[in-house]
Amino acid sequence: MEGFAIIITTLIAMVFTTPQEKELIVLLPDDNGKVGALLVQGAGGQILLDEALEQAQVGNGGEVRSGKLDEARIDEIFAETLAAQPPKPVTFVLYFQHGTTQLESTSEPVLEKLFKEVASRSASDVQITGHTDTVGALEDNDRLSLQRAEEIRTFLIGRGLAVKRVRAVGRGERELLVPTEDKVSEPRNRRVEVLVR
Template identity: 30%
Template sequence: MNTSKSFVAGLAAISLVTVSGCVTDPNTGEQKISRTAIGGVGGAAAGALLGGLIGGKTGRIIGAVGGGAVGGVVGYRMDQQIRELREQTAGSGVDVSEVDGAILVNLPDGVTFATGSSAITPGFQRLLDNVAASLVQYPNSLVDVYGHTDTVGSTSSNQTLSERRAQAVSNYLVSRGVNSARIRWAGFGETQLKVPTGDNVNEPMNRRVEVKIIPLTQAEIDAAR
């Protein structure tokens, strides 16, 4: 069992994953098949997290509120955080977008890790510092970190590498002051390609880390308290 900071902190959270391998989408209540292990424990994942979170939502809010790092921000607007993140990462190749009511920060190949490595480079640190600062400034959200690879190399090695990279990013954000109770991570290996290709030309588009920021409403925070 993986004992990363994100997973240890997540022991207090209540998982919505059932023994049958289904996970409840917190937005729709729909049951979806998930092969993702909660909190970054190894294993491939089904591509069904677009509308949900790793390990569900309710228990994670309880854990984050208990850590004292989640609270309402007066006048908070998601578009404001998106605009600031875009300004802070301008010219870096990082893409910041809104997806299904969440903020998706796409950290592509070239600004993340060296080939085959999960060590965070100085240049990548500067980008993650901006992301961490935003998360600290806007604490009323949960954070998922997803690691993805291309299809070069073996499936098993790609899966492992994606997990190590997602864990490294999560741990770095925590080291910069983001409450670990808010963060979960998962590696997807080569199961969620942006460009289905094996030509080694467009493959770099598949090598990426995504940070998904899921805003919480004041009602959700109050209910957890």
């Protein structure tokens, strides 16, 4: 039941169309298992869907019937829609040596995984965010974090990623992964986070 957000959007849109033929509307949970509510109306009445996997059918005459479907049946009915969904976003974290744009050796394999993930997607949007620890002046850390992000951006573009699909920003020491006092060298804060969508 991965990625049902697109299905939910599609099904909600179906509610706002005039029923021409029998329509099936299914309320699906999000990735965290939560559901909202959906009011399905037809000429013959209305039904509130507020439980996961609950469904409503609107017949040719506008009559509305409800019931529940299991996951296997949903997968069968919506196989085409499920297959058309884009891959879920993936985040990669790369760590850097103190005060430099040089990757830690442990991050080099992660960089290759990042490139393979981007290359495997037909249309990727990549957000690269650089960070630093609290050693050094705020302005210097802003500059260094952006340089780290730009370093990864340059790598991806050099490997063929379209420039307009990749953005790099620096956050300096503003979003510490590990909270520390000022002037503390924390390796986990010297990082670049890459979100691939």
